[in-house]
Amino acid sequence: MPFANFKFPEGTLDHARKEEIIHRTTAMFVEYFGEGARPHSMVLIEEVADGGWGRADETLTLEKMGLAAQAGTGRA
Incomplete structure (x- = not known):
């Protein structure tokens, strides 16, 4: 079973960006392993608390990375 685990700072991705990451990662698995991998692919997105x-x-922290103003916009 192909598995990917992504960790992002909390609040930097909106629902649409998470869906995009899941779809693109699954597509990559299918490209590499073949269509049979699709139903067995797992993508986990975890949000890590600031700091x-x-x-x-x-x-x-988001502030140290210059992202404090962008938090919650879906762009990191």
Whole structure:
């Protein structure tokens, strides 16, 4: 079963963007594994609370990334 797990900062994706990610990821699995993979493909999108993740030993926030004004718009 093909499986993808995406993690995004909370509030940066709207419903339409999540659907697009799910559809495009599933299409990629089908392209790679064949049409038989479609009914067994799983895509999980998780939203991580602001400040609940980090990179290179630094806690990241939407503000630090310059995204605070864009939160909730569907664009990250």
